[in-house]
Amino acid sequence: MPKNDSISMTVIRRLPRYYRFLSELDEQGFERISSNKLAEIMNVTASQVRQDLNCFGGFGQQGYGYSVSQLKLEIQKILGLNNGYRAILIGVGNFGTAIAKHLDFNKLGFELIGCFEVDRKKIGEPLGNLIVSDEAELENFCAENKVDAAFLCIPKQNVEEILERLYRLGIKSYWNFSHYDIATKYTDTVVENVHLSDNLMTLCYRMNNKKSSNP
Amino acid sequence: MPKNDSISMTVIRRLPRYYRFLSELDEQGFERISSNKLAEIMNVTASQVRQDLNCFGGFGQQGYGYSVSQLKLEIQKILGLNNGYRAILIGVGNFGTAIAKHLDFNKLGFELIGCFEVDRKKIGEPLGNLIVSDEAELENFCAENKVDAAFLCIPKQNVEEILERLYRLGIKSYWNFSHYDIATKYTDTVVENVHLSDNLMTLCYRMNNKKSSNP
DNA sequence: TAGATTGTTAATCGATTAACAATC
DNA sequence: TAGATTGTTAATCGATTAACAATC
Numbered sequence: 001m002p003k004n005d006s007i008s009m010t011v012i013r014r015l016p017r018y019y020r021f022l023s024e025l026d027e028q029g030f031e032r033i034s035s036n037k038l039a040e041i042m043n044v045t046a047s048q049v050r051q052d053l054n055c056f057g058g059f060g061q062q063g064y065g066y067s068v069s070q071l072k073l074e075i076q077k078i079l080g081l082n083n084g085y086r087a088i089l090i091g092v093g094n095f096g097t098a099i100a101k102h103l104d105f106n107k108l109g110f111e112l113i114g115c116f117e118v119d120r121k122k123i124g125e126p127l128g129n130l131i132v133s134d135e136a137e138l139e140n141f142c143a144e145n146k147v148d149a150a151f152l153c154i155p156k157q158n159v160e161e162i163l164e165r166l167y168r169l170g171i172k173s174y175w176n177f178s179h180y181d182i183a184t185k186y187t188d189t190v191v192e193n194v195h196l197s198d199n200l201m202t203l204c205y206r207m208n209n210k211k212s213s214n215p
Numbered sequence: 216m217p218k219n220d221s222i223s224m225t226v227i228r229r230l231p232r233y234y235r236f237l238s239e240l241d242e243q244g245f246e247r248i249s250s251n252k253l254a255e256i257m258n259v260t261a262s263q264v265r266q267d268l269n270c271f272g273g274f275g276q277q278g279y280g281y282s283v284s285q286l287k288l289e290i291q292k293i294l295g296l297n298n299g300y301r302a303i304l305i306g307v308g309n310f311g312t313a314i315a316k317h318l319d320f321n322k323l324g325f326e327l328i329g330c331f332e333v334d335r336k337k338i339g340e341p342l343g344n345l346i347v348s349d350e351a352e353l354e355n356f357c358a359e360n361k362v363d364a365a366f367l368c369i370p371k372q373n374v375e376e377i378l379e380r381l382y383r384l385g386i387k388s389y390w391n392f393s394h395y396d397i398a399t400k401y402t403d404t405v406v407e408n409v410h411l412s413d414n415l416m417t418l419c420y421r422m423n424n425k426k427s428s429n430p
Numbered sequence: 431t432a433g434a435t436t437g438t439t440a441a442t443c444g445a446t447t448a449a450c451a452a453t454c
Numbered sequence: 455t456a457g458a459t460t461g462t463t464a465a466t467c468g469a470t471t472a473a474c475a476a477t478c
Contacts, residue, residue, distance in 0.1 A: 010445065016413035020359045020394060034459060046459095047447050054461060058384055062460040063454040079416050098309035099411070108412055109419030149422065173326055173422050175415060179235060180363040184258050190425055192418040196314070196409065197233035197323055200390060201294050203407040204324030205227055207364065207388050208295035210405055225469065261435095262471050269437060277436040279477040283445060433478105440473080447466070454459085 007055050014052055015079055017042065022072040034065035081109045083146040083171070088141070089115040090162055092122050092132050095177060096153030100127055110149065114141055135162070141168040150171035156180045222270045230294055232257065237287040246357055249280035296324045300363040300388070303356070304330040305377055307337050307347050310392060311368030315342055325364065329356055350377070357384040364388035371395045 021042055025033060035053075039046040047208050053059055056078050060066045076082065087110045089096050096115065105112050115127050116135045123134045133141065133193070141147075159180035161205060166174075173190045174182055183191045236257055241247060250268075254261040268274055268286070269295050272300050275281045290428045291297065304311050311330065320327050330342050331350045338349045348356065356362075367374060374395035379388075388405045390395055398406045 008445075013413075013417055013418065016410070016416040019416065025403070036459080043396075045447060047449095050459095050461065051446080058461065061430045061454060062452070063458045067458065079420045081416065081419060083419065083423065085419065085422060090477050094309075094313035098313035101309045103412060103415070105415075106414045109422075110415065148324070149418070155438095173425075175418055175420065180286065181258075190418065190421045192414050192421070194409070194411065194414055195231070196319060198228075199407050199409055200318070200320075200323045201231040201234065201296065202228055202324065203364070203388065203390055203405065204296060204298065204300065205294045206407070207300060207324075208298065210388075223469075251435080261472060262473095263469095265435095265437065266470080273437065275478060277476070278434045280435065403445050435476105436477085437476080438474090440471105442471070443472100444469080445467085447464105449464080450462090452459105452461080454457105 010203050011052050011055055015075055018049075018052070019075045019079060019081075022068055025068045026072050030068045032065045032096040033068050033071075035060070036212065040064070058165045076154075078111065081107065083108055083109050084111045086111050086113050087147055087149040087175075088113060089101065090135070090154065090155060090166075091154035091158075092119075093128055093153060094134055096151070097127060098151060099151065099177075112151075112191075113145060113147070116141075138162075138165060139169065142171075145173055149175065151175040151177075152180075155178050226267050226270055230290055233264075233267070234287065234290045234294060234296075237283055237290065238356050240283045241287050247280045248283050248286075249299045250275070251282070294324065296322065298324050299326045300324055301326050301361055302390075303328060303362050303367055303382075304342075304365040304368060305350070306365045306367065306369035307332040307334075307342055307375075307394060310366060311366075312342060314368060314392075315345075316365065327366075328362070331356075353377075353380060354384065357386075362386055364390065366390040366392075367395075368392050 010115070021038065035046040035049040039049045042049070054076070055211050084106070087105070089100055092100075092115050100112060100115065112128075112130065112134055115130050116133050116138055117123055120213050122132050125132050147169070148171070150166050152161065152174055156178045157191060159178050163180070163182060163186070167186055167189075172188060174191045174192070176182055176191055176193045177196070179195065183189055188193070236253065250261040250264040254264045256285055257264070265286055271289070272285050274289050299321070302320070304315055304327060307315075307330050315327060315330060324418070327343075327345065329348055330345050331348050331353055332338055333350045337347050340347050347401070363386070364383050364387070367389055368378065371393045374393050378397060378401070382401055383405075387401070387403060389407070390412070391397055391408045394410065
């Protein structure tokens with residue numbers, strides 16, 4: 001039960017990080033933690049920790065701190081990691097394959113139920129416990145399966161066409177690895193972009209201008 | 216020649232995006248662009264465009280706007296994309312392979328000069344125009360080659376050990392795909408993290424709380 | 431010159447940090 | 455109870471936007 005239903009993206013983007021640290025503390029057997037100690041571990045201020053958590057509710061107890069396992073579960077619930085959103089992967093190249101094999105989607109709120117490719121050589125091949133489907137089967141697949149989100153692992157030039165089909169099929173949530181600007185064209189979508197090359201260019205800049213340490 | 220040598224990370228992280236849009240405009244043959252038009256394309260404010268660019272110098276001309284090709288080159292220079300920093304890849308799994316094959320490092324300020332693995336099955340195999348090396352050869356390799364940066368594509372539990380070796384070899388710039396917190400342990404490093412799972416959890420949150428569109 | 435558009439200063443907005451009363 | 459630590463308000467800091475004089 002969010003106190004406030006317009007929580008800023010800056011706070012939201014910090015939630016997964018809290019979740020990670022709390023999961024670790026939980027695994028290590030810690031039962032309680034204070035905002036001060038958590039802040040120290042995470043390299044942020046205690047004020048920020050308390051402010052952030054209080055956007056979603058008063059999970060702590062004065063004089064005691066926060067219960068690690070409870071707080072972890074609360075954040076899990078806030079993030080919706082048990083929703084099991086049904087997702088499909090578009091593009092089974094090096095990248096799509098790596099994503100599919102590397103991540104444990106079930107722990108991240110998703111279930112990967114299909115993967116699609118145009119390359120005839122890959123169609124029919126296994127990918128984890130899925131079989132790579134022909135991209136032409138997209139419409140049939142979506143008629144038979146409820147699909148909540150699509151992970152786009154295809155080159156920019158192929159995005160426009162496939163996106164039009166996905167959008168028409170009612171898919172409005174995207175994890176996007178291309179530089180195609182989905183959210184500008186389809187404004188009622190939810191899009192998370194992963195711009196690896198932007199990230200690497202930033203590293204390059206910071207290497208040139210090396211002086212201070214990490215922000 | 217930066218006007219100010221302490222430019223905020225918020226501005227820096229926007230530079231690659233400017234660079235992308237300007238490259239595209241350049242390819243499309245546009246010669247000039249106003250902050251207003253660029254802002255419109257990029258879905259930001261004209262004020263922000265002018266403020267951002269002016270951190271690095273007055274690249275525009277009153278009454279005219281900016282020369283697309285010139286501005287693109289300026290940003291290229293600011294980012295240091297021609298520096299050709301020498302980088303090595305640690306971990307040639309699905310992920311490392313995808314990264315190595317997928318990105319054109321030369322355009323992003325880097326040159327990939329080596330890749331390392333512990334898995335005997337992969338050592339000696341080709342990866343692009345490189346041959347996968349035994350991780351045990353790291354010290355020898357670095358003795359013979361100047362290495363500026365390392366791309367870490369290994370699981371968290373293996374990072375600590377390899378990081379110690381890399382750091383001892385003088386490598387202080389990292390592109391990190393693991394959840395190991397490099398910058399906290401080695402404070403004189405430059406680290407760019409790619410936390411894919413955090414990103415996906417954010418998508419999950421936003422799907423739950425879908426109402427407004429993209430920020 | 432007149433019109434356009436920058437560079438830059440000032441105003442606003444939002445995010446972070448500090449402080450402290452409430453309370454376990 | 456005394457000590458600790460939260461939840462929350464107020465103060466500060468930084469980032470974004472607006473405005474406009476400078477100037478091409």
